[in-house]
Amino acid sequence: MESLKVGLLGIGTVGGGTYTVLQRNQAEIANRAGRQIEIVKVADRDLARAESITGGKVALTQSIDEVVSDPNIDVVVELIGGYTLAKEAVLKAIANGKHVVTANKALLALHGNEIFAAAQQQGVIVAYEAAVAGGIPIIKALREGLAANRIEWLAGIINGTTNFILTEMRDKGLAFADVLGEAQRLGYAEADPTFDVEGIDAAHKLMIMAGIAFAMPMQFDKVYTEGISKLESKDIRYAEELGYRVKLLGISKRSEQGVEIRVHPTLIPEKRLIANVDGAMNAVLVKGDAVGPTLYYGAGAGSEPTASAVIADLVDVARMQHANSAQRVPYLAHHQMQAADALHILPIEQIHSAYYLRLRALDKPGVMADITKILAERQISIDAMMQKEPLDNEDAADIVILTHITQEKNINQAIVAIEQLSALDGQVVKLRMEALSR
């Protein structure tokens, strides 16, 4: 059979890895795909870099258009990133009847509905395994492997940068800012780390997974997103003393009230496997009603791990290029999607969670009674409480309270009331907790 002709948009870290792995494992990949997969043209602004990777074996261009409109190309691999150029390129490729493989989570989380609709109309594949959790085949697991299940919830460590930072903060007791600097020096964090540390990158990936899990169109503006830049290492330490690890989790759940989609630092019992996923590694925990909890772990970023996912998609395209749409897996796993508002996405005030509260209060009689009364009045029950001894030269001490599950608005009201107590020194720190057990 003829080879699958690939046009590559962007030959940086992931594009370079894709080229290298396709060359190195050419025979193995062809033996799996049933035909050769061949990169025939590469577009990149940096022609010298492109040349040094491809060694003159592939046509190079600086023009995206030249790739997406090349009649010889079957599938366009979009590794440009960002929204503007990438969106234009992907839509043009689709309009030209080309299949698309992309690693671009931002693009799909924001413009997935439009892109999938265009692809459907043209009868082409849009594959995006590399967009979530790098080399872990989590999209395939969600779209196909768990097809028997009603997905109840999923929770993932889906940003390597923040997981690296949190791991270092815990291991070394360092502050966020210090570890961020180290991460930037090591190449684990970008010069502008906002997308990673503020949870936006994780939110993009979470939106895509929730779309598959719940047959829900993309609605990224409704994802609650809270990063780790304000997290204090003290809270990581206290959490550890109580048997928990703090991870930046992307969580999505379905309940009778609606769907929760949220990214935030989260306390997890240290006994859970996912609590022990450290460094830049990723993991996603998926709970299906039939299968129970399943976990998928691996490298969430990097050149060859992400290339592994890109190429897995290319192998699928090589097989399904001429299949009909009934034979292909639907873009978000479901033939009929929910209406955008059918699954009500809950505002953060309406979610249910357990909470970690840390406050600082003068060490005088009656403080604890006041606090517990405020919680009791709002039907918030206490799971554990830890009072630290005040240091010698201080008259205030840290108090940590773990609550049982309650609605977020209750905890917010309780915090307002607690902060009005005269014995209170400063504000209450609130972190969410997830048992991840059922």
Next chain:
Amino acid sequence: MESLKVGLLGIGTVGGGTYTVLQRNQAEIANRAGRQIEIVKVADRDLARAESITGGKVALTQSIDEVVSDPNIDVVVELIGGYTLAKEAVLKAIANGKHVVTANKALLALHGNEIFAAAQQQGVIVAYEAAVAGGIPIIKALREGLAANRIEWLAGIINGTTNFILTEMRDKGLAFADVLGEAQRLGYAEADPTFDVEGIDAAHKLMIMAGIAFAMPMQFDKVYTEGISKLESKDIRYAEELGYRVKLLGISKRSEQGVEIRVHPTLIPEKRLIANVDGAMNAVLVKGDAVGPTLYYGAGAGSEPTASAVIADLVDVARMQHANSAQRVPYLAHHQMQAADALHILPIEQIHSAYYLRLRALDKPGVMADITKILAERQISIDAMMQKEPLDNEDAADIVILTHITQEKNINQAIVAIEQLSALDGQVVKLRMEALSR
């Protein structure tokens, strides 16, 4: 589109789960598959049980033949188990042009080559996600998700019964026989537990995974298999003191010398995620050259978890029923398989491993020198050593030695020499160790 008509052979634990989940999640599954999946006929010896599960909604029979030759049936789900009846039924279904979904690892490990050849000739699918690690979509990950990779090795906890027993032995310090009794009472172990505790079930599953990973025809008689029935809880305790957990692992590796395929109790560093997979849960660690290490975790057995895998296969069949063989994923992931002997499967004496040795010796000068000399003469280097104090009423003490990697035949020769030392009390206990880090 017309519904996919399923004939079910066996409606016990997994068959019952398959029926129940297909009913409960009917709409969700149809929305994913693009058509209804409908069980139209069930064969089971126990008609009363079949009737109580299906409630009269499905035609029942005691005749396997009636299902496999029903012209109305598209796909036969084989949940009979064992080799004889199951093999006959599967081959007849294939001969009649029906697709097959099976959870039968023993059947595939022993007769997979014949079954896949027959299916290829008839142009039908044989899907077997449920045969390995229950609900974990590990077959899909290996066959499709990691298609870009040259698989270097894989290692799995793929038998829930033994993992439950090992977890209990560690947690409670109990002997194998005591925990086995408990496991039998709880339904985690069969009345005749041989297949599980002697590692045969794990070896079946390992053979299937190795076949996919290395494009290697089934050759089950070459899998080295050692169970946990002789394992002493003392060794689990000593391993723990040294920072290791003992797990029954199925391990397959490719090296320049050949392929290793082996099941045995294995010491793993406690920091590895897979070392913390406890109870009846399963996990498989797969190392690809591009993606690095990836881990897949979930329930490896049970009614609905296994049904989850069976139904995922049915959804694939619903899509690919009329696809051509170039569009389908090859049975063992590769279009061209290796010749049976092209990948030389190494006899256990030729594998490379690190080792845990435990011996009992009289507490007198020179013993350690003798032992270390024996190891050094065979170029076996010592990684760690632990000498226990003899109890008050005893004059011999336990010595534990961890070695670096060496060939198994070297360690066996060393053990023979050590056992000839006059100070030695009894035999040397040998366990293999795996770092699972690269």
